[in-house]
């Protein structure tokens with residue numbers, strides 16, 4: 001040691017190159033021939049194409065001291081290889097159990113993380129590294145049972161077997177599969193034998209069979225315990241919080257309600273915790289006041305933890321906190337002023353609770369949180385205006401206050417938040433104009449002001465923000481004309497459901513990155529030449545419905561929008577099918593309702609294999625319905641046209657149709673029996689045609705059918721159930737009126753209308769039946785006091801039975817009293833003994 005120190009200090013003087021030090025240190029102790037050979041052999045067992053992949057093993061060459069190879073460290077006295085870092089090293093092969101790596105008996109540290117061992121087993125031979133202190137084989141695609149012999153590594157100070165990666169966003173939950181399994185006896189031995197372990201990281205290892213009590217036998221040296229997503233069950237003992245050195249503790253259930261619980265202690269948290277994550281499990285309802293004792297806490301995550309009540313005031317004592325996440329619980333009451341004490345806070349996530357009341361004036365104290373970069377208060381019950389002091393949080397990058405009851409004007413002080421990339425204020429009751437005159441949001445990428453009561457004209461700067469990608473201004477009361485769209489980075493523009501006037505400026509062609517364009521339901525006027533959209537080559541979705549204007553097509557317009565999937569041109573005075581749609585091969589939803597398109601359904605529709613929603617209702621279409629439509633659609637709405645002939649037969653097996661609406665055409669013939677193949681069918685409306693058939697009792701086994709309308713046809717005969725078993729289990733709307741049905745009322749069916757007997761649950765706002773694509777809304781023609789109405793959206797609470805104008809006879813049965821959620825009942829014009837009832 002002395003010689004080495006002397007040499008290195010005397011020789012590595014400033015006028016020598018620094019690398020001399022390395023050269024000398026390695027030249028002092030060449031690694032042994034055996035160890036070098038073992039490493040080279042290991043290298044050859046993992047062939048790597050170095051031109052496409054960076055790997056430290058590239059520097060491993062015969063004739064060079066192995067102690068100077070990348071990723072290899074030697075003991076500076078004995079020359080033995082003691083540490084090997086092969087993390088992210090392009091090793092992509094099954095790990096050989098006879099690997100020469102196991103010859104390196106002196107290894108103290110081995111890092112194989114971020115490789116791809118192709119789901120091979122962790123070789124039990126790993127237990128031969130008896131001196132190992134650090135083992136990291138995380139994220140390297142090992143699978144199967146962790147070998148029992150791993151418990152022989154009794155000198156381990158840190159062990160990382162983590163193999164799970166997951167994230168959750170608004171639209172998706174991504175998680176890699178759990179491939180490693182740790183059995184209960186292996187864990188028990190591991191826990192008992194690893195007497196020096198400080199860091200144990202087992203996230204994502206499947207421990208379904210492990211009793212969480214075993215962890216209490218871990219060494220008191222423990223500083224880090226990571227058990228995220230381990231499928232643990234039962235109650236995790238809260239004595240873990242008495243481990244004297246525990247600084248980082250991560251325990252979480254699976255997304256959603258898991259089976260893991262922990263009772264937060266009401267006193268005696270003795271560990272010096274800095275990071276605590278107990279998300280996605282059951283934390284025993286209350287967050288105890290004693291949480292304020294954890295004075296060293298820097299990060300506290302108790303999201304989705306089933307907690308309720310108010311946040312204890314003591315939380316204001318956690319002066320080191322930088323991140324506080326309490327989202328998705330049932331916390332209630334006003335937000336605490338004491339949060340304003342947490343001056344180190346950079347992230348505050350309180351979304352998805354039942355907090356109420358205003359952000360208090362004292363939240364000038366929130367204005368204290370000068371370090372704050374993320375503030376999420378969405379989806380709660382906050383109300384009142386936003387305090388202007390929020391403009392003091394000048395470091396904010398993400399701010400979401402969406403889905404609350406905030407009202408008043410948007411404070412102009414928000415314009416001070418020049419670092420913002422995400423500003424979400426949607427779904428509140430903000431009113432008045434957008435208060436900023438000029439834009440200072442040079443970094444803004446998402447601006448969501450949708451679903452408010454905002455009015456005034458759209459400030460021109462809103463279309464000039466250099467980094468803006470998503471602009472949601474829909475469902476407000478904006479008015480006036482749009483002056484100009486400038487070229488920018490917008491990919492989504494939603495202005496629908498406002499009161500915008502004038503024409504749609506041609507400058508829309510500047511938005512070349514656009515893939516979503518929503519302009520529906522405004523007061524636009526004038527003519528739109530469809531050619532205008534021809535440059536928007538990234539367009540996937542275009543909604544231009546209900547805007548009082550006329551879409552005009554240059555007959556020669558023959559452009560292609562190759563990425564188009566959703567088109568809605570409803571009420572646009574179209575008289576033919578727009579040409580460009582024909583060239584869009586990925587079309588999924590086509591809504592051209594309420595135009596005056598005439599002629600036959602064009603044959604090219606049959607080539608659109610991805611189409612799921614086709615709504616051509618309220619046009620002047622004629623001819624037969626092409627057979628090809630049966631094979632792929634989820635929604636087919638051809639209501640109010642002049643189609644004739646049979647409903648095509650041959651709905652294929654596995655048919656996925658949910659909604660078939662042929663109301664108001666001139667169809668005749670039979671109802672195709674093959675409809676029974678469409679087991680997802682929710683709505684069948686063939687009213688106002690000339691179909692001549694008996695009652696389709698063969699539909700009674702369809703489990704999802706909610707709406708069946710056969711009115712005004714030539715159906716005849718008895719309406720009787722053929723089955724004992726529940727028939728039409730979900731039916732809510734049955735309209736058989738104006739046919740030639742006879743015989744007794746369909747008693748057995750009525751007795752089985754479970755969906756009509758169930759009281760309709762929670763008061764909340766009424767729900768509509770969900771169409772298979774988000775943008776599409778079902779509609780239903782109903783008769784009310786002799787008139788027909790078309791309802792946009794079918795309420796899931798709407799139910800009615802119409803049997804009038806038939807020849808039913810006999811008595812009105814008692815069972816009708818049980819159909820408690822019925823909104824409409826019409827039995828008139830039959831031959832019934834209590835002749836008239838109207839609900």
Ligand SMILES: *[C@@H]1O[C@H](CO)[C@@H](O)[C@H](O)[C@H]1NC(C)=O
Nearest residue numbers: 001002004005075076077078
């Ligand atoms: C070996 O080098 C490390 C630093 O690289 C040093 O901390 C340690 O004291 C050295 N050991 C010996 C035995 O010289």
Ligand SMILES: *[C@@H]1O[C@H](CO)[C@@H](O)[C@H](O)[C@H]1NC(C)=O
Nearest residue numbers: 047048049050051052053054
């Ligand atoms: C390595 O990858 C490059 C680029 O894909 C390829 O051209 C080359 O043939 C590969 N070399 C070997 C030895 O496979």
Ligand SMILES: *[C@@H]1O[C@H](CO)[C@@H](O)[C@H](O)[C@H]1NC(C)=O
Nearest residue numbers: 087088111113134135136158
């Ligand atoms: C192993 O390597 C990875 C990637 O470089 C690193 O993040 C990790 O901290 C290392 N593990 C240990 C125990 O040092």
Ligand SMILES: *[C@@H]1O[C@H](CO)[C@@H](O)[C@H](O)[C@H]1NC(C)=O
Nearest residue numbers: 041042045096097098099100
């Ligand atoms: C390991 O075993 C395989 C066969 O299972 C053999 O091909 C290979 O040569 C062996 N490697 C060593 C280093 O013994």
Ligand SMILES: *[C@@H]1O[C@H](CO)[C@@H](O)[C@H](O)[C@H]1NC(C)=O
Nearest residue numbers: 148149151152153154189193
């Ligand atoms: C504990 O470690 C020692 C030393 O490595 C080993 O001999 C023993 O078998 C281990 N015990 C268990 C239960 O694995």
Ligand SMILES: *[C@@H]1O[C@H](CO)[C@@H](O)[C@H](O)[C@H]1NC(C)=O
Nearest residue numbers: 113136138158160199201224
């Ligand atoms: C594995 O866990 C150890 C111990 O906590 C840690 O040092 C290391 O960085 C982790 N590895 C990776 C890849 O995160």
Ligand SMILES: *[C@@H]1O[C@H](CO)[C@@H](O)[C@H](O)[C@H]1NC(C)=O
Nearest residue numbers: 188192211213214215216217
């Ligand atoms: C903890 O270890 C003790 C012996 O050290 C043993 O008696 C006990 O059964 C262990 N507890 C668990 C839960 O494994």
Ligand SMILES: *[C@@H]1O[C@H](CO)[C@@H](O)[C@H](O)[C@H]1NC(C)=O
Nearest residue numbers: 231233254255256257258259
């Ligand atoms: C909870 O446990 C029950 C019974 O063991 C099981 O059926 C259920 O799937 C578990 N739930 C979760 C979310 O793991």
Ligand SMILES: *[C@@H]1O[C@H](CO)[C@@H](O)[C@H](O)[C@H]1NC(C)=O
Nearest residue numbers: 391392393394412413415416
């Ligand atoms: C916020 O901006 C307004 C002007 O819009 C200015 O008067 C005020 O001083 C600013 N506040 C801070 C904290 O920068």
Ligand SMILES: *[C@@H]1O[C@H](CO)[C@@H](O)[C@H](O)[C@H]1NC(C)=O
Nearest residue numbers: 431432433453454455456457
């Ligand atoms: C905008 O809304 C506010 C309040 O909601 C109202 O007082 C004002 O008159 C409206 N302005 C316009 C131009 O409609």
Ligand SMILES: *[C@@H]1O[C@H](CO)[C@@H](O)[C@H](O)[C@H]1NC(C)=O
Nearest residue numbers: 555556557558559560579583
């Ligand atoms: C329209 O364009 C398509 C290719 O995009 C081409 O196949 C077709 O012939 C063109 N039709 C007319 C009428 O120009």
Ligand SMILES: *[C@@H]1O[C@H](CO)[C@@H](O)[C@H](O)[C@H]1NC(C)=O
Nearest residue numbers: 807808809810830831832833
């Ligand atoms: C009405 O029903 C009675 C028996 O309930 C029957 O005698 C009568 O002929 C029926 N009237 C018509 C018009 O069908």
